[in-house]
């Protein structure tokens with residue numbers, strides 16, 4: 201397998217996302233309690249989450265755009281309290297700052313440094329993590345998100361858009377991610393090679409067909425494998 205470039209999922213591949221999403225909901229709620237107590241009373245965290253789920257269910261056209269889903273949720277929440285002009289920008293800043301306060305897995309940054317030294321990397325995500333705010337910008341040459349691609353994983357279009365940006369044949373790109381369906385099946389259907397970051401060491405779900413090209417416990421193992429491959433290629437040529 202000759203790999204010329206990599207695409208990497210972000211959430212739950214480089215860092216656990218749930219703690220950040222949890223904190224973002226709490227900080228948004230705290231901000232509302234301070235500045236818009238009537239909205240906070242009407243929409244405590246579980247109600248706000250249910251509202252967002254309702255927005256997502258009603259707006260399937262926004263399935264690839266979590267940011268607009270959240271903006272609409274805030275607008276609905278304020279409208280229900282008789283406030284036509286929601287302070288979207290201020291609230292979004294509170295939410296987005298907390299959502300990007302992620303704590304990478306211990307192996308992530310050292311492995312990213314090793315990978316970025318040898319291969320062009322593109323992030324590839326359905327979510328709205330921000331490379332700059334999460335502190336990983338310097339490792340990535342490109343960023344591809346569902347919002348910009350107009351399609352979310354597992355749709356092949358987002359993988360092909362990333363491949364085009366990288367200027368590499370999909371077959372020469374290794375996609376790295378934690379989700380069997382979104383990452384492995386999606387990337388494979390688009391013609392990329394696949395590395396499943398399987399931190400919990402689950403068995404590959406048989407119902408999903410052939411296993412990924414690589415099934416690895418973390419990103420350090422990925423860097424080890426890729427460096428080993430590159431070494432073999434060079435040795436083979438010599």
Ligand SMILES: [Mg+2]
Nearest residue numbers: 209211212213
């Ligand atoms: Mg993920």
